[in-house]
Amino acid sequence: MFDTSTKSLTSLKIEQGVAWLTMERGQAYNALSDELMEQMTEQLQTLAKHPQCKVVVIKGAGRGFCAGHDLKQLTQDQDAQRQHRTFERCATLMQTLVNIPQPVIAQVHGIATAAGCQLVASCDLAVAEKGARFATPGVNIGLFCSTPMVALTRSLAPKHAMEMLLTGDMIDAERAHQIGLINRIVDEQELDTCVAELAQSIAAKSGYCVQTGKQAFYRQLNQPLANAYEDCSQVMSCNLQHQDAVEGIDAFITKRKPTWSS
Template structure:
């Protein structure tokens, strides 16, 4: 694993990916994006990981793109396009990963860092965490972060963050739907891992089906979404774990998942 990104998997099948460049505010440089992409590709194929936690070392979760790197490449449109495309690919990897992803947010998450939080399935933040899409303040509108943000927040709330560039508190982020829970920073790890363990105890096959269907139906008209999800549920019932889960519930025993 790249020294930019630490990776650890515990006995519950919870894999933590830690952005590990605090001296650069854990910015999403091309190298960091490559490291994240490689890790997510590996995790998608492994049989051990059941839940992913994305965390960060230091006092900043992620400050977005590396502005020094961007400044050094200001005259290279090719690099700029490659950088934003790469970032977009990584965010879609998070969404398309067949395993739930939880953002563990301590400190500041801005621009593409806020985009990363919004791209995760769940997010738990310390009460001191703050969020912003401040690109407008430096003449670079947060257009790609807007994609993830607008799929989490209402239109007017997303536009307020994008147009003002102002920092919002963890409390406000929870109110707007950007994060699920806020806790005292001393309880952050405990809360994140309790949530991850709860999810990790479910059938991995069922989680894969459900996560994929959730994002797919969001883009459909109502009738089409119901037609699609009815087929998903009927197909889900053919799985060994669905049969085991129903029988275990009726027999009042704990299910034994086969993840198939």
């Protein structure tokens, strides 16, 4: 097991192929300060190259997952360039979640609002406890959730995303599940176990296969249909030549458990 922490804003544990990255600003509902976003981005970039990491879980300490940007820090002065740098840091963090080769799971409890909801939408999978609530409430304070919109519109049907953005209303876990923002709802006391089981299920697969699949998934999303098939046909051809595919197919045919190279 590998453990580290950085200035108490985050904590990181890697165990059995799963990295547990926890936001440690529980007293502020894990609001995304510049420092927290920078630390998370750096740790995710390090995990991307970590040989023992096959899955990443993002979670929050305290009473909620993430309340979005730290508005006090964001508005402490009205310097437009400094504020823009904050949104650039956020964009870098969200893109890093998508771009690292490992699947990323959001473990959600309490609230996930504004950029916190964006964080959920940017992860590959999300599991929430029954009491979790979600919103993009910027419209209620005169600041439209334009950057969270980028992630929402890539996860939800346009009209579902637009309803959240225009009303700013809080939705419960059941509604979030219905519209595709989260994958699963569990009892609060079962959240850790459910996420661990999901993460371990993925970690047990070929790392090469899973990482290849994640990268191809996002690359083909906005391609024209013919281009997407051409791209993914090439991906499958290369995948078929990899030793893990050779091993996996032989194990399937001979009815044995495969031994992966990664």
